[in-house]
Structure formats: C-alpha cells, structure tokens
Amino acid sequence: MTAQEIVFLLLGVVTVGSAVLVVTTRRLVHAALWLVVSFGALAGSYLVLTAEFVAWAQVLIYVGAVVVLLLFGVMLTEAPIGRSDALDSGNRWAALAIATATAGVLVTVVVRGFKDAYLPPRPGGGTAGVIGSSVFRGWVLPLEVLSLLLLATLVGAIVLSRTDVVREPSDDHDDHDDHGDPADHGDHDGQGRGDA
Amino acid sequence: MTPEMKGFLLVSVIKMLVVFTVIMVGVALLTLMERKVSAWMQNRRGPNRVGPAGLLQPAADGLKNILKEETFPALANRWLFLLAPAMSFIPALLLSAVIPFGAPLPLDFDFTLGPLGQFVHQGPMPLVVADLPIGFLFVLAISSMGVYGIALAGWSSNSKYSLLGGLRASAQMVSYEVPLALSLIPVLLLAGNVNFSAIVQGQQAGLWYVLPLFLSFFIFLISGLAETNRVPFDLPEAEAELIAGYHTEYSAMKFSFFFIAEYANVVTVCAMVTTLFFGGWDIPFTRWDESGGVLQTLATAASFFVKVMFWIFFVMWIRWTLPRFRYDQLMALGWKVLLPLALAYIMVICVAIYVLDRFTGLTDPITQSLGLFGLNVVIAVLVFGLLDRGVFVRGSARQRRALEATARRPQVVT
Numbered sequence: 001m002t003a004q005e006i007v008f009l010l011l012g013v014v015t016v017g018s019a020v021l022v023v024t025t026r027r028l029v030h031a032a033l034w035l036v037v038s039f040g041a042l043a044g045s046y047l048v049l050t051a052e053f054v055a056w057a058q059v060l061i062y063v064g065a066v067v068v069l070l071l072f073g074v075m076l077t078e079a080p081i082g083r084s085d086a087l088d089s090g091n092r093w094a095a096l097a098i099a100t101a102t103a104g105v106l107v108t109v110v111v112r113g114f115k116d117a118y119l120p121p122r123p124g125g126g127t128a129g130v131i132g133s134s135v136f137r138g139w140v141l142p143l144e145v146l147s148l149l150l151l152a153t154l155v156g157a158i159v160l161s162r163t164d165v166v167r168e169p170s171d172d173h174d175d176h177d178d179h180g181d182p183a184d185h186g187d188h189d190g191q192g193r194g195d196a
Numbered sequence: 197m198t199p200e201m202k203g204f205l206l207v208s209v210i211k212m213l214v215v216f217t218v219i220m221v222g223v224a225l226l227t228l229m230e231r232k233v234s235a236w237m238q239n240r241r242g243p244n245r246v247g248p249a250g251l252l253q254p255a256a257d258g259l260k261n262i263l264k265e266e267t268f269p270a271l272a273n274r275w276l277f278l279l280a281p282a283m284s285f286i287p288a289l290l291l292s293a294v295i296p297f298g299a300p301l302p303l304d305f306d307f308t309l310g311p312l313g314q315f316v317h318q319g320p321m322p323l324v325v326a327d328l329p330i331g332f333l334f335v336l337a338i339s340s341m342g343v344y345g346i347a348l349a350g351w352s353s354n355s356k357y358s359l360l361g362g363l364r365a366s367a368q369m370v371s372y373e374v375p376l377a378l379s380l381i382p383v384l385l386l387a388g389n390v391n392f393s394a395i396v397q398g399q400q401a402g403l404w405y406v407l408p409l410f411l412s413f414f415i416f417l418i419s420g421l422a423e424t425n426r427v428p429f430d431l432p433e434a435e436a437e438l439i440a441g442y443h444t445e446y447s448a449m450k451f452s453f454f455f456i457a458e459y460a461n462v463v464t465v466c467a468m469v470t471t472l473f474f475g476g477w478d479i480p481f482t483r484w485d486e487s488g489g490v491l492q493t494l495a496t497a498a499s500f501f502v503k504v505m506f507w508i509f510f511v512m513w514i515r516w517t518l519p520r521f522r523y524d525q526l527m528a529l530g531w532k533v534l535l536p537l538a539l540a541y542i543m544v545i546c547v548a549i550y551v552l553d554r555f556t557g558l559t560d561p562i563t564q565s566l567g568l569f570g571l572n573v574v575i576a577v578l579v580f581g582l583l584d585r586g587v588f589v590r591g592s593a594r595q596r597r598a599l600e601a602t603a604r605r606p607q608v609v610t
Contacts, residue, residue, distance in 0.1 A: 052328075060336050
C-alpha cells in the first residue's frame with residue numbers, strides 16, 4: 001500500500017465515522033459540527049485524488065455555506081446546550097435499513113460499473129483550468145440546465161418568502177414589518193400557501 | 197528522500213516560520229497602532245507609559261492576559277467554548293500561506309548537515325509559503341470557515357448576548373461572502389489565471405487592477421471589511437447593544453485570541469487587496485522579478501509591506517470615522533446593492549474584454565487596461581451617482597444653500 005492509499009483510507013474512515021456520529025449524537029449543534037468534519041474529510045479525499053478544484057469547492061459550499069446556514073437555522077429556533085431526547089426517533093431501524101440498502105446499491109453499481117478500470121491520479125489533473133475547459137466545452141448544456149434549475153429554485157424561494165403579495169400596492173415595500181401587524185401576516189400566510 | 201526534496205522542505209519550513217512570526221508580531225503591534233491611530237484622530241496621546249512612546253504596551257497587555265483568571269461559565273459547552281477561539285484564529289493564519297509577499301528570490305545552496313544528509317536548492321524561490329495553482333478558491337473556502345469560531349463562541353457561551361452576536365456574525369458573513377467571491381471574478385477574467393503569483397505578474401505587465409477593475413476593488417473592500425467584522429460592520433460585537441456580543445463570556449487569553457484573530461484577518465484582507473488590486477509586490481516601472489538580485493527582491497518585499505500597511509491604516513481610519521450600520525441596512529447593502537452590482541459588473545467586464553480582444557487591435561496589456569479604465573470611470577460615475585441618490589453630492593449643496601438662506605433671513609427681518 002502506498003502512502004497515498006493509506007491517507008485515502010484513513011480519510012474514508014473519518015468521513016464514515018463522523019457521518020455515523022451526525023445521526024447518533026443527541027446534541028443538535030454537535031450533529032452539525034460532525035457534519036462539518038465529514039464534509040472536510042471528504043474534501044481531503046478529493047485532494048488525495050488530485051481533484052483540487054472539487055475539494056476546495058466542497059469546502060467552500062458545504063463547510064462554508066450549507067452547514068453555516070444549517071447552524072444559523074438551528075440557533076435561530078432552538079439550540080439547547082445539553083442533550084435533547086427529542087432527537088431520538090422510533091423509526092431508527094427503518095432508517096438504518098434504508099441507509100444500508102442505499103449504500104449497498106451505490107457501492108455495487110460503482111464497483112461493478114468500473115470493475116478494473118483504474119485511472120492513476122496525476123498531479124494537476126484537477127486544477128481550475130482543466131475543470132473549466134471540460135465544463136464549458138464538453139458539458140456546457142447540462143451546466144446551463146442546472147443553472148436554470150437553480151434560478152427556478154431561487155425565484156420560488158423569493159415568491160414563498162414575500163410578505164407583500166396580498167397588500168395593496170404601496171410606494172415603500174421595505175418598511176413592512178410583519179411582526180407589527182398580525183392580521184396582515186395571517187392573511188398573507190393563507191395566500192402564500194394557496195400560491196404554493 | 198532526495199537532496200532536492202530536503203532542500204525544498206528546509207526552505208518551506210523557514211518561509212513558514214518567517215510568515216508566522218511576522219503575522220504574530222505584526223498583530224501585537226497592530227493593537228498598539230490601533231490605539232495610537234485612534235488617539236491621534238481624537239487628539240489624545242494614546243498609550244505612552246510602557247516603554248518608549250508606549251512601544252512595549254502590547255507585551256504588557258499580553259502578559260496581563262496570560263496572568264488573568266480564566267473564567268468558565270457553569271452552563272457553557274466546555275469543548276466548544278475552548279475550541280471557538282482557536283477556530284476563529286486558524287483560518288486567518290492559513291490564508292496568509294498563499295499570498296506572495298515578494299519577487300522570487302534567487303537561491304542556490306548545496307551543503308551537507310551531519311546525519312541529516314545533503315540539502316540542495318537551485319533556481320529562484322517564490323516568496324510565498326504555498327503557491328497553490330487554485331489560489332483564489334482556497335482563499336474563499338478558508339475565509340468561509342472563519343464564521344465557525346464566532347458562531348460557536350456565541351452558542352457555546354450559553355448567554356443571550358453571545359448567541360445574538362453569533363447569529364449576527366453567521367448571517368453577516370454568509371451574506372458578504374457572495375459579493376466578495378463575485379468581485380474576484382473580474383480579476384480572474386482579466387488575469388486569465390486563478391493563481392495569485394500569476395495575478396501579480398499580470399499586473400506587472402499591465403496596470404494595477406485597481407484602475408481597470410475599480411468597481412471590483414470597491415466591492416471587495418466593503419465585503420472584506422464586513423467579513424472581518426470591523427466597523428462599520430461590527431454588529432456581532434456591538435458593545436452598546438450586545439455587551440461585546442460573541443465574546444461576552446470570555447476572559448484572559450481566550451478573550452485576546454479573538455482580537456488576535458480579528459487583527460490577523462485585517463492583515464490578510466489588506467494583503468489580499470494589495471495582491472489583487474495594487475500589484476502585490478510590484479514596484480511601478482520596474483521588472484525586478486526577472487533581473488533577480490537579492491536587494492531587488494528585498495525591495496519588492498518592502499513595497500508589499502508598505503502597501504499592506506497603508507491599507508491597514510485605511511481600515512483603522514474607517515473604524516474611527518464611520519458609525520455602525522443598522523442591521524437591516526447591512527443586509528440591504530449586501531443583498532440589494534453589492535450583489536446585483538457585482539453580477540452586472542461581471543457581465544460588463546466579460547463583454548468589454550471580449551470586444552477589446554476581438555474587435556480592436558489592442559493586444560498590448562497596458563492599452564487594454566487603459567481602455568477598461570475609461571469604461572470604469574463611466575461606470576463609477578453612473579454607479580456612485582445612483583447609489584448617492586442626491587444624498588452627498590447634491591444633498592450637501594442643497595443643505596448648504598438652505599443653511600445660508602436661514603443665516604441670511606434674520607438680517608433681512610431685522
């Protein structure tokens with residue numbers, strides 16, 4: 001075994017181990033932090049495979065944005081310091097079965113699909129230049145379709161979170177304070193759900 | 197291990213030690229500089245009791261902080277409470293690894309050191325700890341992790357003020373990361389590379405990017421200030437409303453760690469502004485990376501240092517000049533002004549570079565930059581006119597006229 005393979009395996013163990021801790025820990029914020037460790041170790045595995053761009057994009061998006069937003073949401077609503085028993089669920093065996101089955105399917109597909117096809121990682125194979133030219137030359141249509149999907153999601157989020165849709169059109173929307181006017185807020189909620 | 201490998205390791209370790217020492221000592225001196233600058237701006241003397249002109253004040257502060265009692269809130273989350281100061285500090289140090297601070301240094305050595313064996317190094321050594329080919333993405337990824345320290349400090353303290361500070365920090369830093377990243381894209385487009393050394397070389401060949409990409413610089417500076425939580429964006433630690441926010445419950449060395457982190461972040465952001473928009477270590481009208489003398493290399497490092505110091509002073513100047521934003525103003529500025537501005541600017545710059553490349557015969561980087569500079573003057577006038585909405589430019593004139601009118605009126609009446 002080369003040093004590279006050993007590091008890769010260790011990172012894999014960290015990824016899986018922290019992923020298990022995410023679902024087993026009884027502390028909400030700790031779960032989010034174990035998710036950070038898991039994503040970080042995954043980024044490390046990409047680095048070992050010389051996929052630099054993917055690795056840092058993983059850190060930027062998942063560690064730096066997704067989990068931060070998750071933590072933000074948790075802290076905004078409820079984030080007890082100690083253990084919370086509500087985090088346990090009676091469905092845990094069903095969840096375990098589904099998780100194992102999904103992992104089984106994925107591993108089988110990948111192993112059978114790529115059986116003996118090995119691609120030795122080469123330095124500089126995953127830099128911004130290589131990824132950029134492959135994405136914008138070979139895969140430009142899928143990229144544009146994906147970006148349209150993201151745009152649609154963005155528009156949807158804005159529509160759902162608007163608080164001024166049922167109000168009479170006024171000059172200044174920014175001043176609307178939905179805590180100060182409960183009746184108005186209730187109205188909007190009904191309308192919002194109807195729209196959705 | 198080959199002798200070349202050992203030479204590389206030796207050089208890298210020395211570079212790491214130098215950068216680390218400069219940042220740590222620099223941060224200590226910056227706390228003094230901040231107090232001196234604020235004193236100067238408020239017509240006071242500032243710290244002047246410890247050592248000549250108060251120069252030893254940082255040492256006294258450090259000693260005091262180490263000797264102070266470490267308080268520990270009874271209901272805090274012990275591990276995260278301990279981890280948070282380090283987590284806010286590490287990203288700032290990591291970022292300093294990819295910033296080139298001088299022209300490549302010509303360095304040849306070949307010696308044997310007892311049982312360690314032979315060390316060999318040949319050719320110019322780049323004056324940067326790690327010249328990552330993916331430079332800018334590393335910077336964005338690491339700076340996006342800086343929020344964890346503050347958010348977790350706020351949460352693990354188990355105090356309402358700290359929690360509010362942590363919440364504000366995470367919302368603010370996630371919001372301003374977007375314009376920060378988008379403002380980098382025109383730089384990458386113009387340089388044609390994502391590596392910082394290449395960006396500096398691009399500026400050596402043409403003009404400093406602050407001229408052809410002025411709006412990018414403007415957005416980057418504002419978002420950078422917001423990312424470091426400095427005034428006017430220091431809402432996470434607003435002392436008047438949050439009793440110092442996320443570090444309310446911290447004391448002694450853990451407390452000062454947050455300040456070390458803040459100043460290290462300021463140094464990094466200023467170094468980034470210098471590297472991306474002010475030519476990095478470039479001295480105008482020289483090409484000293486090619487001639488390659490030790491003195492020239494040291495001169496470029498000094499030039500980098502002077503530029504960074506100017507921006508650090510600028511940041512302090514802003515701190516002691518501007519009042520704090522209100523939270524809704526902060527969010528509106530980030531999402532409704534800077535984000536659309538950055539997106540529109542990317543489009544404009546894309547088209548401009550394309551047109552310059554294809555339809556005009558201007559291939560020389562300097563003429564190209566001058567063309568973009570002309571475009572930027574027009575854009576800047578339009579944008580600042582639009583942002584201003586008659587508040588500063590015409591507003592002050594109107595105010596002055598009104599004042600003059602009221603000053604004149606009594607004379608007319610009497």
